[in-house]
Amino acid sequence: MRVVHYPDPILLSPAARVGVVTDEVRLKALEMVPLMRLEDGIGLAAPQVGWGVRLLVACRGGDDDAPIILVDPEIIEKSGGLEEDQEGCLSFPGINGDIARYRNVKVRAHDLENREVVVEAEDLFARVLQHEIDHLDGVLFISRMSPADRQKSKPLLAELVERHQKRSPDTP
Numbered sequence: 001m002r003v004v005h006y007p008d009p010i011l012l013s014p015a016a017r018v019g020v021v022t023d024e025v026r027l028k029a030l031e032m033v034p035l036m037r038l039e040d041g042i043g044l045a046a047p048q049v050g051w052g053v054r055l056l057v058a059c060r061g062g063d064d065d066a067p068i069i070l071v072d073p074e075i076i077e078k079s080g081g082l083e084e085d086q087e088g089c090l091s092f093p094g095i096n097g098d099i100a101r102y103r104n105v106k107v108r109a110h111d112l113e114n115r116e117v118v119v120e121a122e123d124l125f126a127r128v129l130q131h132e133i134d135h136l137d138g139v140l141f142i143s144r145m146s147p148a149d150r151q152k153s154k155p156l157l158a159e160l161v162e163r164h165q166k167r168s169p170d171t172p
């Protein structure tokens with residue numbers, strides 16, 4: 001398992017619902033945790049490892065370093081207004097930009113034991129959840145950047161596109 005980078009097409013398409021968590025899904029989801037840590041991330045969505053399902057791993061931050069794994073997550077409440085802060089993404093190495101996110105979100109999902117969970121998140125954790133759930137919808141943080149930040153990241157984006165083309169022999 002490895003992290004796929006922009007512009008891999010799996011990052012641009014909405015992921016499929018998981019439904020009931022099988023052993024296979026559970027094992028694969030658990031593999032994402034050490035990968036996220038290895039890459040120094042605080043969140044990782046399944047499409048970012050080339051897996052087109054609605055599942056994410058995220059760190060709560062603070063003293064609680066056990067990451068949470070959410071299956072078929074849905075934002076059911078957004079509050080606290082929008083706040084801009086710097087964001088990066090493991091699928092966009094070297095690229096950062098200010099992104100506006102809700103300060104608080106409430107997310108309904110299932111855990112790996114198929115139990116319903118409702119997670120209340122604020123600040124950085126809320127930001128991570130919104131970023132990762134965007135991934136499940138095929139929405140990338142560059143599309144939420146200000147035109148200025150997007151302009152700034154253009155050379156790096158072009159480099160990623162070039163690297164991707166070298167990697168995929170079927171691309172002209």
Ligand SMILES: [Zn+2]
Pocket residue numbers: 088089090091131135
């Ligand atoms: Zn990301």
